[in-house]
Amino acid sequence: MSEPLTSLVPRPALVLPASDGFPLDLTTALDATPELAEVAIWLRGTLGPAVGCPFPPGPGGIRLRVDPALPVEGYAVDIRPAGVDLHGGSAAGVFYGVQTLRQLLPPATLRRARVGHGPWTLPGGRIEDAPRFGWRGVMLDVARHFMPVADVLRLIDLIAFHKLNVLHLHLTDDQGWRLEVPGWPRLTSVGAWRPATMLGSRQHERYDTRPHGGFYSDDDLREIVAFAAARHVTVVPEVDMPGHMQAAIAAYPELGNGYAGPVRSSWGISRHVLNLGPAALDFCFAVLDHLCDLFPGELIGIGGDECPVDEWQDSPIAQARIRDEGLAAPERLQSWFTARLAGHLAERGRRVFGWDEILAGGAPPGAVIAAWRGAGPAAHAARAGHTVVSCPDTSVYLDYRQSDDPAEPTPVGTRLTLADVYAFDPVPSGLTPEQAALILGGQANLWTEHMESARRVDYQAFPRLCAFAETVWGPAERDFAAFSSRLPVHLSRLDALGVNYRPPTGPRPWDGRPDAPGHPRTVEDRLAELREMTADLDQAPA
Numbered sequence: 001m002s003e004p005l006t007s008l009v010p011r012p013a014l015v016l017p018a019s020d021g022f023p024l025d026l027t028t029a030l031d032a033t034p035e036l037a038e039v040a041i042w043l044r045g046t047l048g049p050a051v052g053c054p055f056p057p058g059p060g061g062i063r064l065r066v067d068p069a070l071p072v073e074g075y076a077v078d079i080r081p082a083g084v085d086l087h088g089g090s091a092a093g094v095f096y097g098v099q100t101l102r103q104l105l106p107p108a109t110l111r112r113a114r115v116g117h118g119p120w121t122l123p124g125g126r127i128e129d130a131p132r133f134g135w136r137g138v139m140l141d142v143a144r145h146f147m148p149v150a151d152v153l154r155l156i157d158l159i160a161f162h163k164l165n166v167l168h169l170h171l172t173d174d175q176g177w178r179l180e181v182p183g184w185p186r187l188t189s190v191g192a193w194r195p196a197t198m199l200g201s202r203q204h205e206r207y208d209t210r211p212h213g214g215f216y217s218d219d220d221l222r223e224i225v226a227f228a229a230a231r232h233v234t235v236v237p238e239v240d241m242p243g244h245m246q247a248a249i250a251a252y253p254e255l256g257n258g259y260a261g262p263v264r265s266s267w268g269i270s271r272h273v274l275n276l277g278p279a280a281l282d283f284c285f286a287v288l289d290h291l292c293d294l295f296p297g298e299l300i301g302i303g304g305d306e307c308p309v310d311e312w313q314d315s316p317i318a319q320a321r322i323r324d325e326g327l328a329a330p331e332r333l334q335s336w337f338t339a340r341l342a343g344h345l346a347e348r349g350r351r352v353f354g355w356d357e358i359l360a361g362g363a364p365p366g367a368v369i370a371a372w373r374g375a376g377p378a379a380h381a382a383r384a385g386h387t388v389v390s391c392p393d394t395s396v397y398l399d400y401r402q403s404d405d406p407a408e409p410t411p412v413g414t415r416l417t418l419a420d421v422y423a424f425d426p427v428p429s430g431l432t433p434e435q436a437a438l439i440l441g442g443q444a445n446l447w448t449e450h451m452e453s454a455r456r457v458d459y460q461a462f463p464r465l466c467a468f469a470e471t472v473w474g475p476a477e478r479d480f481a482a483f484s485s486r487l488p489v490h491l492s493r494l495d496a497l498g499v500n501y502r503p504p505t506g507p508r509p510w511d512g513r514p515d516a517p518g519h520p521r522t523v524e525d526r527l528a529e530l531r532e533m534t535a536d537l538d539q540a541p542a
């Protein structure tokens with residue numbers, strides 16, 4: 001039993017089927033060099049229980065090697081009756097090759113325990129494969145709804161199964177603070193908890209009056225980082241500043257501009273922002289230092305989106321800063337602040353990762369821009385010489401509704417069908433080749449206002465994340481009909497993995513959330529809004 005070489009998601013670059021495959025049995029050996037020890041451990045732990053094979057070390061079975069002549073995340077695999085030869089440009093490439101082998105076996109082998117006795121056969125042939133982009137990301141918002149560690153680890157496994165390699169973890173927002181920071185205990189004793197939660201879109205003013213909250217200990221975050229690293233996923237943490245800070249200000253009102261109240265229970269953007277005085281800046285540096293201690297990656301997310309300046313107009317602390325720094329207007333305070341954060345991170349060998357609002361007034365050199373407000377900011381950032389991660393809401397915000405069916409759970413945003421996500425291209429049109437080379441890749445974003453559980457995250461993410469994986473892994477030329485013909489077998493893989501994906505026929509009756517009504521938007525309305533929101537970029541240096 002095996003799956004055809006042509007059933008893979010994401011689609012590989014080159015497939016050459018051959019007639020005879022390689023039978024796996026209880027004695028199949030695994031031959032890996034020491035640099036691939038972690039891939040071998042993962043393979044044994046992942047495939048072993050379902051196939052019933054311990055993969056003892058030795059020759060004659062599956063042979064894993066690094067071949068630096070291959071693209072760094074690429075791999076080539078030859079499957080013949082005598083054995084499997086899998087070469088990767090690095091351990092990551094070998095890892096992706098093994099993910100491919102998993103998809104070439106029947107879905108039953110994706111389960112955590114044995115449900116059949118085989119025989120399992122890897123189909124004969126050769127596959128050569130490498131990703132189009134180096135940044136193949138997913139953002140998970142654990143602030144709007146807290147996700148237990150086990151659920152985050154499970155999502156990382158699913159991300160890696162689709163050959164995605166970045167988990168951008170949105171750790172704080174107005175509605176909750178989710179990490180410990182030494183010396184600031186009220187962030188988690190107060191800032192991690194809200195008294196109630198809005199149900200559905202703001203327009204309806206409905207609430208679930210049960211408190212909600214939670215936070216990750218340092219060891220929780222270390223576990224997430226290490227689990228991800230073993231799957232070649234980099235975790236990029238984000239603490240959103242200077243706006244989206246109501247939870248921190250609820251814990252420490254002295255960081256704000258007079259707000260003294262609870263963590264926010266409703267959705268939308270809070271007007272309560274950091275005052276950016278000396279104490280607030282020291283707080284931000286303490287947070288960044290702790291992020292640098294916990295997360296080894298070069299990029300540290302500082303957020304920077306949607307920061308209203310209303311409070312700064314009247315705040316003595318903010319006004320003193322504006323005066324002392326000779327800033328022309330409150331609007332300039334944020335770019336001054338972003339530059340301070342970038343300088344602080346640079347001293348630790350790290351770089352800023354921020355939403356495209358940080359382009360206003362000029363983003364710090366070396367900043368990586370997460371371009372989200374439609375397709376325009378990615379092009380703007382690349383023209384300004386910044387490296388860019390494309391995540392336009394109009395293509396890859398997976399909280400947006402999947403169809404016009406009113407039974408979709410909490411239908412918000414514009415309609416983003418599977419085909420719409422599949423049509424995404426991270427590289428906006430009109431760039432020179434040099435500018436296009438600054439596009440690191442793409443990222444699908446999971447904002448969780450309306451995803452209260454891992455089950456709901458599954459529903460919103462899948463199968464659209466499978467389509468997204470092809471947009472960032474596969475070649476630029478794509479064929480939705482061909483993808484659709486591979487989807488049924490891939491959905492049976494998701495079944496075996498226990499994923500609550502949206503069925504192609506639409507939501508099941510129990511997927512609906514009549515208690516949490518949405519607010520669907522038209523694309524035309526959203527595009528008009530985005531033009532207004534990004535008008536300031538026209539004044540920013542490019």
Ligand code: ACM
Nearest residue numbers: 305306355372393
């Ligand atoms: C965002 O969606 N506010 C980045």
